[in-house]
Amino acid sequence: MNAEQANNQSTEQKKKKVDSPFKRSAKDFYKKLKKNKSALIGGYLIIALIIIAIVGPFFTVYDPVHDTDYMVKLQGPSAEHWFGTDHHGRDVFTRVIHGLGITLGIGFFATILGGIVGVLVGIISGYYGGRVDSIIMRLMDVLLAFPGILLALALISILGASLQNVVIAVSIFAIPTFARIVRGSTLATKNLEYIDAMRALGASDARIIFKHIFPNILSPIIVQASLFVATAILSASGLSFLGLGAQPPSPELGAILSNGRDFMWDAGHIALFPGLGIMIILLAFNVFGDGLRDALDPKMKK
Amino acid sequence: MSEEIILDIKDLRTSFFTEDVEVKAVDGVSFKLPKGKTIGIVGESGSGKSITALSILRLLEHPGKIVGGEINFKDKDLTKASDREIRDIRGNEISMIFQEPMTSLNPVYTVGQQIRETLKVHQGLGKEQGTKKGVELLELVGIPSPKKRITQYPHELSGGMRQRVMIAMALACNPELLIADEPTTALDVTIQAQILEIINDLQDRFDMSVIMITHDMGVVAETCDYVAVMYGGKVVEYADVKTIFKEPKHPYTVGLLNSIPRHDVDVDELEPIRGNVPSPNDMPKGCRFAPRCPFATDLCYEELPSLDKVSDDNQVRCWIYSERWDGDPEVKVNGPERTS
Structure with a gap:
């Protein structure tokens, strides 16, 4: 008793200023993330891209869709038109800035939508096990059996080509990847003693799932989400490129790229800039996701 | 002496169902627990003591199921309570x-x-x-x-x-019954004593009943009023704590007591119970302890003895104390000698 008390007192004196629990863990997390330089750069890049996507459209001089000017069509980059103009004489810079928001929006929406469903399905599957688990996971296997883009193609051919349907299609193929990861983590977590202890204290299934299992499997979900945003954006842009997503006047990056393809040899800049945009977004999310994985990995805790 | 019985378990049977076999982890356990008292459930790993505890709160995981018996907690049979009712009881009562x-x-x-x-x-x-x-x-x-x-x-x-x-x-929530599943096993000895002291102290203060699951006879001596010794899913001896230590009857209980080092006698070598706990899906036909029992006879291998009263405060599941005993009639099952 004495030794224990003495020990407690000494640690108490060491950290006199005690932050709130949440602040402490947030600080700890940032410290770890900061160590991983590329992840930090990815994170800042994502923030920068989001700010540009939100604020940018207020500062562009031209309208992305309606400002056609056939006098200046297919012109290369200049002081007037930073990224040049397209075949309708629209300013590519303006279109890319506006497109950034659409593309990021699709990525986030599809990930959130698919993530929510996938997490729910996975957690239920892992928690209840048995027949429920078998049925759900076989369904997920069926979804996973199709290559993502093929599944999206099939869905869009049923639903019709539109931006909204792209989000739905991409989120549907997000479901099995989330479900699998979440199921695995749930299986590992649900047999831990604190879950038994909570049950012994009278907690209901719903309370155990949402209050006790979910926060404990949050880190793989966050990592998967940040990596999936990149996949979603790539798929959505790909679908738009194939003409199945955003329809022509819309400045979605994949759609601009698709338009630019027709003028690849005469005016390569039309395809180049939206392509670069997509590339930077993907790079930022992937690098950030990887860094996040390292920072949230409990095995890396010192 | 009429005491209020808070928990009355009758013939509890819990099994695990694997693909084609039913593994009987708890096979007909009965005991009563008066209010404010402590019962110790003692046994080796695999004797079914934890499963008994989990059955009371219906916390068994999927392949496990209560297949029979009653768990009467204050006039309510927990085996028949709805999920909602059992949740309200957990952590509360x-x-x-x-x-x-x-x-x-x-x-x-x-x-x-x-x-x-x-x-x-x-x-x-x-x-x-x-x-x-x-x-x-x-x-x-x-x-x-x-x-x-x-x-x-x-x-x-x-x-x-x-x-x-x-x-x-x-x-x-001031529960009336606390189930402690080896609460001190993972702690070092000094902390063990403190934890047991806290449990004892709070029990007195709140008039709480305790089920203490342990394999440590020392813990039993310190905390329990009654003891149920379990082996192979069955209670083999049931007695109050003094009797268990003074006059252990079942060869298994004796074996358990013999395998503890003693401070009052100089012992060079402890006497272990030879062999292992039988696997629940391969239980001996007769007495479950027979293969490891130094006194076992043909009768022991053939037929399972019942849990019978052998003295005022002792129930034993062993042929030695029955009229049908076919071994040495002079056999003495002696626990460690007490100097006090």
């Missing part, structure tokens, strides 16, 4: 503490959040009242500077501290 304090607390919540949760579920206490009660509870289980501890995460506490927090959580 019957609480349980577990073996592994290091993993029994959720790492993502502070101690305070976890204590408050129990209080919220069962008593609807808000954050402020919950924290106040939480600090009181931590004080009760002897945690120094509880105001600070309540804001800490489990990883900031030692094993003994965490077990105290677990006890505090289990006691949050």
Whole structure:
């Protein structure tokens, strides 16, 4: 008793200023993330891209869709038109800035939508096990059996080509990847003693799932989400490129790229800039996701 | 002497169902627990003692199922209670503490959040009242500077501290029955004594009944009023604590007592019970202990003895004490000699 008390007192004196629990863990997390330089750069890049996507459209001089000017069509980059103009004489810079928001929006929406469903399905599957688990996971296997883009193609051919349907299609193929990861983590977590202890204290299934299992499997979900945003954006842009997503006047990056393809040899800049945009977004999310994985990995805790 | 019986288990049978076999983990266990008393359930790993405890709170995982018997808790048969009813009982009227304090607390919540949760579920206490009660509870289980501890995460506490927090959580709603599943096994000896002291002390204070599951005869001696010795899913001896230590009857009980080092006699070598616990899906036909019993006869291998009263305060499941005993009639099953 004495030794224990003495020990407690000494640690108490060491950290006199005690932050709130949440602040402490947030600080700890940032410290770890900061160590991983590329992840930090990815994170800042994502923030920068989001700010540009939100604020940018207020500062562009031209309208992305309606400002056609056939006098200046297919012109290369200049002081007037930073990224040049397209075949309708629209300013590519303006279109890319506006497109950034659409593309990021699709990525986030599809990930959130698919993530929510996938997490729910996975957690239920892992928690209840048995027949429920078998049925759900076989369904997920069926979804996973199709290559993502093929599944999206099939869905869009049923639903019709539109931006909204792209989000739905991409989120549907997000479901099995989330479900699998979440199921695995749930299986590992649900047999831990604190879950038994909570049950012994009278907690209901719903309370155990949402209050006790979910926060404990949050880190793989966050990592998967940040990596999936990149996949979603790539798929959505790909679908738009194939003409199945955003329809022509819309400045979605994949759609601009698709338009630019027709003028690849005469005016390569039309395809180049939206392509670069997509590339930077993907790079930022992937690098950030990887860094996040390292920072949230409990095995890396010192 | 009429005592109020708080828990009356009759012929409890719990099985695990694998693909094609039924594994009988608990096979016809009965005991009664009077209010305010402690019963120890003793046995080796695999004897079914933890499964008995989990059955009481209906906490068995999927392939496990209660297949028969009654668990009467204050006039209510828990085997027939609805999920809703059993949830209201868990943590409120019957609480349980577990073996592994290091993993029994959720790492993502502070101690305070976890204590408050129990209080919220069962008593609807808000954050402020919950924290106040939480600090009181931590004080009760002897945690120094509880105001600070309540804001800490489990990883900031030692094993003994965490077990105290677990006890505090289990006691949050003043349960009438506490099931302690090897509460001290994972702790070092000095902390063990403190934890047992806390449980004993709180039991007296709140007139709580305790089921103490353990394989440690020392813990039994210190805490229990009655003892049920389990072997192979069955109770083999049931007696009050003094009788168990003074006149153990079943060869298995004797074996358990013989395998503890003693401080009053100089012993060079402990006497172990030879062999292993039989696997539940390959139980001997007769007495389950027969293959390891030094006195076993053909009768023991052939037929399972019943749990019979052999003296005023002792029930034993052994042929030696029956009229049909076919071995040496002079056989003496002696426990370790007592000097006192």
